[in-house]
Amino acid sequence: MTRRPPTLSDVARRAGVSYATADRVVNGRAGVSEKTSRSVHAAIEALGYVRNVAAANLSQQRVYRFGIILPAGSNAFFRRVQALFDEAASRLKADRISLSIESVEAFDAQALTGKMAALAEARMDGVAVVASDDPRTTAAIAELRARNIPVVTLVSDVPSSQRDAYVGIDNVVAGRTVGRLIGMAHGGRAGRVLPVVGAPSARDHAERLSGMREVLGSAFELAPVVEGRDRFELVETLVREALSRDPEITAIYSAGAGNAGLVRVLEALPPGTARPYVFLHELVPHSRRALEDGLIDVIIDQRPEEEVARVVEHLTLLADRRALLRTDPIVPTIFVRENLPQEPAGALERAG
Amino acid sequence: MTRRPPTLSDVARRAGVSYATADRVVNGRAGVSEKTSRSVHAAIEALGYVRNVAAANLSQQRVYRFGIILPAGSNAFFRRVQALFDEAASRLKADRISLSIESVEAFDAQALTGKMAALAEARMDGVAVVASDDPRTTAAIAELRARNIPVVTLVSDVPSSQRDAYVGIDNVVAGRTVGRLIGMAHGGRAGRVLPVVGAPSARDHAERLSGMREVLGSAFELAPVVEGRDRFELVETLVREALSRDPEITAIYSAGAGNAGLVRVLEALPPGTARPYVFLHELVPHSRRALEDGLIDVIIDQRPEEEVARVVEHLTLLADRRALLRTDPIVPTIFVRENLPQEPAGALERAG
DNA sequence: GGGAATTTGATAGACGTCTATCACAATCTG
DNA sequence: CAGATTGTGATAGACGTCTATCAAATTCCC
Numbered sequence: 001m002t003r004r005p006p007t008l009s010d011v012a013r014r015a016g017v018s019y020a021t022a023d024r025v026v027n028g029r030a031g032v033s034e035k036t037s038r039s040v041h042a043a044i045e046a047l048g049y050v051r052n053v054a055a056a057n058l059s060q061q062r063v064y065r066f067g068i069i070l071p072a073g074s075n076a077f078f079r080r081v082q083a084l085f086d087e088a089a090s091r092l093k094a095d096r097i098s099l100s101i102e103s104v105e106a107f108d109a110q111a112l113t114g115k116m117a118a119l120a121e122a123r124m125d126g127v128a129v130v131a132s133d134d135p136r137t138t139a140a141i142a143e144l145r146a147r148n149i150p151v152v153t154l155v156s157d158v159p160s161s162q163r164d165a166y167v168g169i170d171n172v173v174a175g176r177t178v179g180r181l182i183g184m185a186h187g188g189r190a191g192r193v194l195p196v197v198g199a200p201s202a203r204d205h206a207e208r209l210s211g212m213r214e215v216l217g218s219a220f221e222l223a224p225v226v227e228g229r230d231r232f233e234l235v236e237t238l239v240r241e242a243l244s245r246d247p248e249i250t251a252i253y254s255a256g257a258g259n260a261g262l263v264r265v266l267e268a269l270p271p272g273t274a275r276p277y278v279f280l281h282e283l284v285p286h287s288r289r290a291l292e293d294g295l296i297d298v299i300i301d302q303r304p305e306e307e308v309a310r311v312v313e314h315l316t317l318l319a320d321r322r323a324l325l326r327t328d329p330i331v332p333t334i335f336v337r338e339n340l341p342q343e344p345a346g347a348l349e350r351a352g
Numbered sequence: 353m354t355r356r357p358p359t360l361s362d363v364a365r366r367a368g369v370s371y372a373t374a375d376r377v378v379n380g381r382a383g384v385s386e387k388t389s390r391s392v393h394a395a396i397e398a399l400g401y402v403r404n405v406a407a408a409n410l411s412q413q414r415v416y417r418f419g420i421i422l423p424a425g426s427n428a429f430f431r432r433v434q435a436l437f438d439e440a441a442s443r444l445k446a447d448r449i450s451l452s453i454e455s456v457e458a459f460d461a462q463a464l465t466g467k468m469a470a471l472a473e474a475r476m477d478g479v480a481v482v483a484s485d486d487p488r489t490t491a492a493i494a495e496l497r498a499r500n501i502p503v504v505t506l507v508s509d510v511p512s513s514q515r516d517a518y519v520g521i522d523n524v525v526a527g528r529t530v531g532r533l534i535g536m537a538h539g540g541r542a543g544r545v546l547p548v549v550g551a552p553s554a555r556d557h558a559e560r561l562s563g564m565r566e567v568l569g570s571a572f573e574l575a576p577v578v579e580g581r582d583r584f585e586l587v588e589t590l591v592r593e594a595l596s597r598d599p600e601i602t603a604i605y606s607a608g609a610g611n612a613g614l615v616r617v618l619e620a621l622p623p624g625t626a627r628p629y630v631f632l633h634e635l636v637p638h639s640r641r642a643l644e645d646g647l648i649d650v651i652i653d654q655r656p657e658e659e660v661a662r663v664v665e666h667l668t669l670l671a672d673r674r675a676l677l678r679t680d681p682i683v684p685t686i687f688v689r690e691n692l693p694q695e696p697a698g699a700l701e702r703a704g
Numbered sequence: 705g706g707g708a709a710t711t712t713g714a715t716a717g718a719c720g721t722c723t724a725t726c727a728c729a730a731t732c733t734g
Numbered sequence: 735c736a737g738a739t740t741g742t743g744a745t746a747g748a749c750g751t752c753t754a755t756c757a758a759a760t761t762c763c764c
Contacts, residue, residue, distance in 0.1 A: 005415065005448060007720055018743045023722075031741060050445040054406040055720035058749050063357065093402040096357060176690035184649070184688075187539030215690060297536070328694040334686040336536075338528035338567060342680040359750055370713040375752075383711060385761095407750035410719050 006047040015043035026051065057096065064097045066315045067119035068154075069112065069129040072103035075230070075257055076284035077304070078130075081155070084308040092312065099312075100124070107132065113140040120144050126315035128152040128167075133160060133203060150318035152311055155302070156204055164318050165327060167310045169302045171204045174332040175211020175255070178279045181298055181334070182216060182251050185277045190219040191250040194242055194276070198230035198256035208255035208281075223249055228258045236261030240268075243276075254280040259287055266295040283335055291337050299335040306330055358399040367395035378403065409448065416449045418667045419471035420506075421464065421481040424455035427582070427609055428636035429656070430482070433507070436660040444664065451664075452476070459484065465492040472496050478667035480504040480519075485512060485555060502670035504663055507654070508556055516670050517679060519662045521654045523556045526684040527563020527607070530631045533650055533686070534603050535568060537629045542571040543602040546594055546628070550582035550608035560607040560633075575601055580610045588613030592620075595628075606632040611639055618647040635687055643689050651687040658682055 012022035017036055024032045025040040032040075043049070068085055071078050082101065089099040100119075104111045112129070113136050119127050120143060127144055131137040131153060141151050141161040150164045157166040182193060193216070197205035209225070223246050228235030235258040243249060243265065254262055259280050269275050278296035280287060290296045307330055317324055364374035369388055376384045377392040384392075395401070420437055423430050434453065441451040452471075456463045464481070465488050471479050472495060479496055483489040483505060493503050493513040502516045509518040534545060545568070549557035561577070575598050580587035587610040595601060595617065606614055611632050621627050630648035632639060642648045659682055669676055687693075 004413070005445075009720080018745095020744070021742060024742090027722080033741060036741080048445075052410070052448065052720055053446045054409040054448070055749090056722075057406040058404070058410055058719090058751090059721040059723085061356070061749050093357075093400075094405045096404065096406070173691060177688060180688045180690045181536070184533070184537045185539055187537055187541060189539060211690075331693045332691050334688070334691065336529060336532045336686070338532045338563075339525060339684050339686065341683045361750085370715095372714070373712055376712090379752075385711060388712080404750055407719090408752075410721090410749090411751045411753085413719050 005052070006049045007052070008049065010047055011040065011043045011049045014047060015040045062096065064125045064316060064319055065122075066097065066099050066312075066319075067122070067124045067127045068099055068101045068311070069104055069115050069119075069127070069131075070101065071106035071130055073106050075106070076260075076286065077257065077282040080284055081304045081308065084304055088308055088312060097312070097316065109134050109136045112137060116140040116144060120147050120149060123147075124149055125319040126150045126152070128154050128311045128315060130155050131158050132156060133158045137161065150315065152314050152318070154307065154311055165314050165324055166329070167307050167314065168330055169332045170329040171207035172211035172214075173329070174281070174300055174302075175208035175213075176215045177211075177332055177334065178208070178253055178298075178300060179212040179215030181279060182212070182220070182253065182277065185297065186219075186250065188219075190221075192221045192223055192246070192248045194223040194226065194239070194246070194249045194252045196226040196228055196235060196239060196252065196254040196256065196262065198258070199227055200225065202256065205255040209253075212253060228254075228256065228261065230257040232258040232261035232264075234258065234261065236264050240265045249276050251277040251279065254278070256281070259290075263287070263290040263295055266290070283340075288340065288343075291335065291340065294337065297336065301333045301335055302330055303333050357404070358401045359404070360401065362399055363392065363395045363401045366399060367392045414448065416477050416668060416671055417474075418449065418451050418664070418671075419474070419476045419479045420451055420453045420663070421456055421467050421471075421479070421483075422453065423458035423482055425458050427458070428612075428638065429609065429634040432634075432636055433656045433660065436656055440660055440664060449664070449668065461486050461488045464489060468492040468496060472499050472501060475499075476501055477671040478502045478504070480506050480663045480667060482507050483510050484508060485510045489513065502667065504666050504670070506659065506663055517666050517676055518681070519659050519666065520682055521684045522681045523559035524563035524566075525681070526633070526652055526654075527560035527565075528567045529563075529684055529686065530560070530605055530650075530652060531564040531567030533631060534564070534572070534605065534629065537649065538571075538602065540571075542573075544573045544575055544598070544600045546575040546578065546591070546598070546601045546604045548578040548580055548587060548591060548604065548606040548608065548614065550610070551579055552577065554608065557607040561605075564605060580606075580608065580613065582609040584610040584613035584616075586610065586613065588616050592617045601628050603629040603631065606630070608633070611642075615639070615642040615647055618642070635692075640692065640695075643687065643692065646689065649688065653685045653687055654682055655685050 008022050009019055012019045022040050025037050070082055085101050102115050104115050138161040141163055144151050145162045153163045153166045155168045195209050226238045226242055239262050279298045281300050283299050283301040287299050360374050361371055364371045374392050377389050422434055437453050454467050456467050490513040496503050497514045505515045505518045507520045547561050578590045578594055591614055631650045633652050635651050635653040639651050
């Protein structure tokens with residue numbers, strides 16, 4: 001039968017020291033001679049001792065409290081992120097991890113820094129935030145760090161700040177990936193790409209476009225960039241205009257949000273017309289439907305499920321002052337009509 | 353400050369019953385009247401009580417022992433799976449989960465069933481197995497289930513068996529995905545696809561091919577299927593012959609293993625020649641290099657990292673006789689040169 | 705109403721780790 | 735060699751849950 005995994009008492013006995021001493025060694029407390037410390041470590045090795053985290057957590061009855069700040073509003077992607085955090089929160093209650101999920105009006109740096117200050121005041125064990133790269137944000141992050149509260153940026157990085165980690169995709173990589181796929185779709189022939197962004201000042205969108213440009217060969221031209229402010233009505237109007245003005249467009253790359261408007265334009269195209277290839281970001285209900293209906297070709301998704309899991313992982317490790325595991329960026333995932341995941345169960349629940 | 357999460361004692365007090373009674377309710381033990389049971393549940397609701405899993409695990413000092421059976425041999429994909437399980441095993445020691453990772457010669461149903469019987473004898477708490485759909489395997493799975501040992505099939509399903517779950521991709525979906533990408537790469541033009549499989553009898557490979565055929569339009573022809581037995585020397589020879597025999601081939605889809613041989617053929621193509629588009633499965637060191645070097649175009653990966661995590665998740669839940677969470681198949685992931693993940697740290701370690 | 709069956713209460717010990725305290729031994733300092 | 739410093743041992747209580755046992759209270763049935 002399985003023998004019981006060794007406990008710290010076993011280690012102490014084997015090392016010929018008391019439990020107290022073994023405990024001092026494993027918890028790095030002072031007052032142990034070099035020699036004893038070595039013999040305890042030897043016993044740990046010999047027995048293959050691993051600290052029982054269940055017992056450790058129990059005895060410390062530690063409760064982790066993390067704050068998550070997301071942009072409010074109707075953006076489908078962030079609604080999904082929020083739903084995933086809500087779900088994670090209820091799941092994590094059993095592990096004594098509590099997530100406070102807060103919303104802040106998008107682009108309102110004032111409100112954002114206010115919330116961050118409030119979380120600092122509440123002495124959270126860690127904060128994750130979707131923030132733009134703005135001096136006020138940087139300062140607010142510094143303030144949290146000064147209070148020894150770890151900070152993780154999510155989806156959109158603030159590289160100039162002292163955040164402990166960034167969880168999200170590399171937008172240049174995402175753009176390059178789209179560039180490759182646009183190239184593939186044209187099968188060596190020339191093309192003309194219509195880029196759609198929220199605003200030219202949005203760093204993520206700009207990075208995506210420049211990534212795409214890096215990869216697209218000289219056979220490609222870019223139409224003037226559409227600035228849809230991430231609002232679907234505006235995107236709809238402007239894309240419709242651009243397409244009718246420029247019939248040479250062979251592909252559309254929407255690097256931002258508001259894609260419901262883009263989809264409407266595509267739906268309204270006269271049947272029989274060869275539509276341009278369409279590439280856009282984030283798997284959400286309306287983009288999914290568009291892909292299933294053959295209105296668009298590719299969705300680049302940043303896997304919010306993975307991002308949420310990683311935020312929690314990072315915050316927990318940081319709260320314990322331990323090293324982070326996976327610090328590589330999230331890989332942008334390519335969805336075509338055929339490899340779409342099953343509809344998340346949450347969608348059904350919400351429908352019912 | 354954060355108030356302490358409610359314990360079962362709090363629930364008992366609130367419900368006006370003794371701890372013993374509250375315990376009987378939450379652990380579904382007999383001897384509690386309908387009425388008391390309801391009042392305890394009401395208290396649980398009211399207080400938002402969640403059982404402290406750390407304490408529960410500790411008190412039961414339960415040790416999970418799972419057996420994992422993988423095919424032996426030099427196949428790069430399974431070496432990666434094995435490395436991931438090894439890593440998971442050391443990580444999971446802290447959670448009192450022990451993984452016994454066993455190897456069995458590929459395609460040796462005799463040896464496989466032997467190992468499974470041995471794991472049954474060892475009274476494992478669960479078994480995960482990479483098995484072919486074979487009557488002997490089905491019987492061995494039935495035997496494990498008869499002993500109340502949960503069984504999960506991995507990578508390759510045995511649908512006719514009583515396995516509790518399958519963790520892996522849907523190969524038809526993977527094939528369809530490739531079909532879509534081949535179509536995209538040809539940008540509407542006609543093409544001729546060379547399929548490469550291990551053996552026509554390999555169900556996974558056949559499913560992948562038929563998935564591809566479903567999606568490829570009538571503009572595509574298939575060259576005679578190459579049967580490379582998943583051995584790279586044979587793949588190399590046969591693909592080289594096929595390419596020189598049939599210069600009309602515009603794309604290669606390798607649905608099986610032995611792709612090191614395929615890559616060699618591509619490397620040896622006279623420079624300046626337009627090579628066919630190449631699509632193959634599994635991100636492993638040599639396929640990665642080929643993608644980085646521009647010798648191939650797309651890798652379809654089944655994300656063994658995710659599969660390993662899910663096997664552990666499933667086995668743990670099954671051992672606790674709880675419901676599985678995510679039973680949807682793994683989504684085949686598309687890698688092009690641009691969205692490759694960072695080299696796993698393990699690769700560096702092994703190199704060092 | 706009396707005996708049996710069922711339901712409830714009270715409580716104790718175990719799981720492995722952490723924290724703390726106190727006492728004693730060994731070593732160092734002047 | 736006395737006194738201070740440092741290293742070690744012994745032990746106890748807490749964390750929240752689980753299991754078990756025994757006694758007491760309540761309900762049920764004839």
